Amino acid sequence: MTRLQKSRALRLLCTLAAVAALVVILFPVYAIIVGSFESTETLFSGTFYWLPHLATLDNYRTVLHGGSANTQETVTGSQSGNVLTSLLVGLGTVALALVVAVPAAYALSKYRLRVTVVVVSALLVAQIVPSIVLATSLFIVFHWINLVNTYPALILADGTYAIPFAILVLRAFFFSLPNELMDAARVDGASEWTTFRRIVIPLARSAVITVAVFAFLAGWGDFIFALTILNGTGIEPITLGIYNYLGNFSTDWGAVMASAVIALVPAGIMLVVAQRYIATGLTAGSVKG
Amino acid sequence: MKTSPPVEAPAPATTGTGAAYPSAGIGSSARLSGWRKQQIAGWLFLTPAIAYLLFAFALPVVYNVMLSFERTSPATIANFTAPFAGLANYRFIFHDPTSRGAIVHTFVFTAGSLFFQFIIGFALALLFSLRFPGRTFARSLIIVPWLLPLIVTGVIFRFLFQAEGGAVNQLLRTVGLVHHPVQWLNDPQLAFWTILIANIWLGIPFFTLLLYSALQDVPVEVKEAAVIDGAGPWQRLRLVIVPIILPVIEVTLLLGFVFTVKVFDLVIGLTGGGPANATQLITTWSYNLSFQVFSFGEGAALNNVLLVLALICSPMYLWLSRGSLRRSRGAEA
Numbered sequence: 001m002t003r004l005q006k007s008r009a010l011r012l013l014c015t016l017a018a019v020a021a022l023v024v025i026l027f028p029v030y031a032i033i034v035g036s037f038e039s040t041e042t043l044f045s046g047t048f049y050w051l052p053h054l055a056t057l058d059n060y061r062t063v064l065h066g067g068s069a070n071t072q073e074t075v076t077g078s079q080s081g082n083v084l085t086s087l088l089v090g091l092g093t094v095a096l097a098l099v100v101a102v103p104a105a106y107a108l109s110k111y112r113l114r115v116t117v118v119v120v121s122a123l124l125v126a127q128i129v130p131s132i133v134l135a136t137s138l139f140i141v142f143h144w145i146n147l148v149n150t151y152p153a154l155i156l157a158d159g160t161y162a163i164p165f166a167i168l169v170l171r172a173f174f175f176s177l178p179n180e181l182m183d184a185a186r187v188d189g190a191s192e193w194t195t196f197r198r199i200v201i202p203l204a205r206s207a208v209i210t211v212a213v214f215a216f217l218a219g220w221g222d223f224i225f226a227l228t229i230l231n232g233t234g235i236e237p238i239t240l241g242i243y244n245y246l247g248n249f250s251t252d253w254g255a256v257m258a259s260a261v262i263a264l265v266p267a268g269i270m271l272v273v274a275q276r277y278i279a280t281g282l283t284a285g286s287v288k289g
Numbered sequence: 290m291k292t293s294p295p296v297e298a299p300a301p302a303t304t305g306t307g308a309a310y311p312s313a314g315i316g317s318s319a320r321l322s323g324w325r326k327q328q329i330a331g332w333l334f335l336t337p338a339i340a341y342l343l344f345a346f347a348l349p350v351v352y353n354v355m356l357s358f359e360r361t362s363p364a365t366i367a368n369f370t371a372p373f374a375g376l377a378n379y380r381f382i383f384h385d386p387t388s389r390g391a392i393v394h395t396f397v398f399t400a401g402s403l404f405f406q407f408i409i410g411f412a413l414a415l416l417f418s419l420r421f422p423g424r425t426f427a428r429s430l431i432i433v434p435w436l437l438p439l440i441v442t443g444v445i446f447r448f449l450f451q452a453e454g455g456a457v458n459q460l461l462r463t464v465g466l467v468h469h470p471v472q473w474l475n476d477p478q479l480a481f482w483t484i485l486i487a488n489i490w491l492g493i494p495f496f497t498l499l500l501y502s503a504l505q506d507v508p509v510e511v512k513e514a515a516v517i518d519g520a521g522p523w524q525r526l527r528l529v530i531v532p533i534i535l536p537v538i539e540v541t542l543l544l545g546f547v548f549t550v551k552v553f554d555l556v557i558g559l560t561g562g563g564p565a566n567a568t569q570l571i572t573t574w575s576y577n578l579s580f581q582v583f584s585f586g587e588g589a590a591l592n593n594v595l596l597v598l599a600l601i602c603s604p605m606y607l608w609l610s611r612g613s614l615r616r617s618r619g620a621e622a
Contacts, residue, residue, distance in 0.1 A: 014421035021413055022427055025493065028445045029433060031456050035448060048459040104338030111331030119339065120614050125603045126346045130551040132572045133592040136579045137349030137356065144369045160345050167338060172613065186323075192330030221438030223554040228580060239440045243558070246444070253448065260441045267436035275429060278436070 029264070036060070036257035043253045059258035063245075079259050082241040086220050089237055090266070092155035093219030094212045097162040101211060105170030106200055110182060120171070123164040134160055135228040142229055149231045157225040161218035166211040173207035174200070210277040213270055220266050238263045350596070356589035363583040371586070378590035387566050388591055391574035395598070398485060398570060399549040405489045406545060407538075410496025415526075417497070418504045428501070435494040443558020446487040450474055450559075477567030480560050484568050487559055488552060495548070496541060503537035504530065540609050543602050550599050571595045 035043065037055040063079040108116050138157050139148065147153040177200065185195040201208070223239040230240065238259060245256045270278060355370075357378050365371035382388040417428050434442065449456045450473040461467045473479045507530055515529045531538070553572040556562060562569040562577065569577075571591055579588030607614065 011419075011421040014416060014419050015423055017416055018421065018424065018427040021416070022430055025431055025490070026433060027456075028442075028449060028490070029437070031449060032441075032445045043454065046453040048454050048456045050456075050459075100337045100341050103334035107331045107334035111327055111334070113328070113331045113335065115335070115339075117614055119335065119342075121607055122342055122346075124606055124610055124614075125600070126342060128547050128599050128603055128606065129346060129350060130553075130572060130592075130595050130599055132551070132553055132575050133353055133596050134345065134349045136575070136585060136588055136592055137352040138345070139580075140356070140366055140369065140585065141348065141352065143366055156345060159341065163338070163341060163345075168613075192327065196334070217436065221440075223438065223440040223557070224576075227557075228576070239438055239554075242440055242444060246447075246558070251447075256444055257448065260444050263438050263441050267433075267438075271433065271436060278432060 032257050032260055032264075035253065036261045038254065040252075040254050059254035060262075063241075063255050063258045063262070079238060079241050079262060082236050082238040082259075083262060085235055086237040086239070086263075088151065089154055089158060089222070089226075090216040090219035092151060093158045093162055094215045096155055096159045097166045097211060097215035098208065100159070100163055101166035101170055102201065102204070102208065103196065105167045106174055106196060108167065109171045109174035110177075110179065110200075120168075123167055126160075126164040127168075129160075131160065131224045135224055138225075139228050148229060149233065149235060151235065153229050154222075154225055154235070154237075155219070157229055158219045158222045161222065162211070162215035166215060169211055170204065170207050173204060177203060206277070209274070213274045213277050217267065217270065221263075353589045353592050353596070356585055357593050359586050361584065361586040361589075366583075366585065374586060378586040381587050382591050382594065387569060387574060388578075388587075390566060391569045391571050391591070392594060394481070394567075394569060395550060395571045395595075398481075398488070398552070399546060401485050402488045402492060402549045403542060403545050405485075406492040406496045407542065409489065409493055410541075411500050413493065413497040414500035414504055417501050428498075431497055432494045434491050439491070439552075439554035440558045442487060442491055443555045446483060446490075446555075447474065447559050450483045474560060475564055477565055480564055480568050484556050484559055487555055488549065491555065492545060492548065496545065499537060499541045500534070503534040507533050536609065539605075543606055543609065546602055547599060547606075550595060571598075 031048075034049070034052050036059055037052055037057070038049065039054055039056050039058060042049065042053050065078050065080075104119075107113060108120060134157070138153075142148045142150075142153045181199060181203075182195050185199050186192075190198070220237075221239060222237070223243065226237045226240045227243070230236065232240075236244075242256060242259045242263060245252055245259060358374055358376075359365070359371040360374035360377065361371045413431065417424055417431075437445075450458075452458060452470040452472050452475065455470075455473070457473065458467070458470045461471065471479065473483050511529060511533065512525065515525045520528065551572060552570065553576065556568055556570055556573050557576075560568040562573045566574075571594060575588045575591040575595065577588075578584045578591060
């Protein structure tokens with residue numbers, strides 16, 4: 001074999017290996033999408049169909065209108081209500097994360113404060129604390145202050161996923177802004193707040209979007225706080241809706257999979273429109289869970 | 290993810306913020322007030338974050354320690370405090386076979402996940418650093434598992450591993466490896482493998498992308514020099530590339546460890562801790578103790594075991610992040 005042939009063969013081999021890896025990575029998602037369009041008879045036939053078999057929209061109709069024959073636990077509303085709940089929680093988490101994190105990251109990167117090292121260390125350690133540890137205590141604290149089963153409680157809890165990460169990512173970004181920029185504004189007589197609002201925030205747009213995307217996915221995908229801080233009446237995010245469809249003895253697979261696919265929609269949208277921001281955020285060393 | 294040595298500029302206090310102003314024509318009182326104004330502004334910007342950290346992290350962690358020494362009951366939840374219980378909760382979890390099992394499972398699960406995630410992630414990172422058609426596209430799709438809500442991942446794998454009608458068994462039967470459906474979720478040992486496999490799948494994007502970006506930072510000259518010196522691919526990898534990216538490998542494993550000890554949703558969605566508690570991890574069993582049987586004290590004690598386990602690596606994490614920690618305004622001036 002000549003050198004050229006050899007390198008061509010090698011490249012082909014690489015492509016084949018990448019295709020194989022992608023098949024393994026994407027197959028589970030493919031399977032659930034196909035499964036969500038199968039009829040109950042097909043799903044319980046004991047055979048797995050690699051390609052769509054008698055596709056139907058029944059599962060989506062069931063979950064969007066509420067109710068399911070096989071569900072053991074009471075599902076309070078239809079998944080369309082749950083989608084709205086999850087959207088609110090996701091957006092609330094974004095709002096909380098931005099309000100807390102943007103000014104904090106600015107302070108931790110552009111002001112000489114005595115507490116900087118302490119706060120940044122605390123943020124790094126905070127990312128390590130497992131959510132179940134927080135959930136147990138927060139449940140009792142929220143119970144104590146009468147916030148169990150409310151949106152503010154859930155959003156405050158979901159902020160634990162997003163806020164330390166957001167501050168650290170934004171802080172790294174703010175370091176890249178030249179100090180002269182702020183100093184020039186100060187010399188021109190702008191207050192610290194005006195400088196922050198008019199100059200710093202507009203420049204930080206891309207970092208803010210990264211952080212917002214992650215905060216949204218964290219709030220949208222949260223399960224552990226929804227399971228612990230909500231008591232199952234009234235507020236039900238989609239993640240909890242899926243869990244309730246699982247049931248104790250029999251699983252209504254059609255409903256589960258249609259709900260799961262609906263829960264994947266934001267991630268899918270982000271993958272298409274915010275790919276750049278996601279890759280940035282992922283390599284910025286985020287901690288999830 | 291930069292672990293370069295810290296470059297703290299030994300700036301005297303007066304020049305820290307004062308140097309920004311043109312020194313001529315501004316008296317010391319004006320400079321002082323500028324400095325004070327900035328201190329106040331800085332603190333105000335930071336206050337919401339400090340308040341949040343105290344409320345959402347410090348308070349729960351401290352309260353969790355308190356709870357673990359209390360004799361709680363469903364009735365005590367309303368009182369916020371309960372009678373002192375000494376070490377009873379800790380004695381319970383170290384004698385309770387399910388709690389002990391959960392601790393052991395957490396160790397095995399974490400070690401197994403990291404081992405396979407690292408090997409697969411590194412292999413894919415190396416693959417993606419070669420030139421071949423479609424590599425950018427493939428790399429952009431590899432992050433998919435990481436974007437899914439974790440409960441959804443659990444549910445997906447539960448579907449795939451069903452004994453009847455699951456894709457995995459279907460494949461194994463088609464290929465002819467098995468003739469009877471494998472009871473993935475009903476056999477204790479196999480169920481543990483299913484949570485491990487699902488978690489490995491979940492962690493691949495993180496390992497691949499972090500290691501990939503580290504490989505991109507290896508200078509081309511270094512690789513070329515190794516080729517000229519006659520090093521084979523394996524030697525180049527082991528003696529040249531791995532030592533250069535070692536800091537990133539450390540951070541990746543560390544963060545991977547932190548992710549994995551926390552895993553909860555995935556297991557709840559996939560096996561619910563069963564069968565016969567074979568897939569019960571510290572997180573899932575702690576949830577069970579606190580929220581199913583309302584023994585918050587015992588749940589808190591188990592939580593503290595998890596917290597210690599997770600925080601063991603925090604000194605190392607802080608040390609690896611020291612560059613970013615010491616960085617402050619003026620450092621890059």
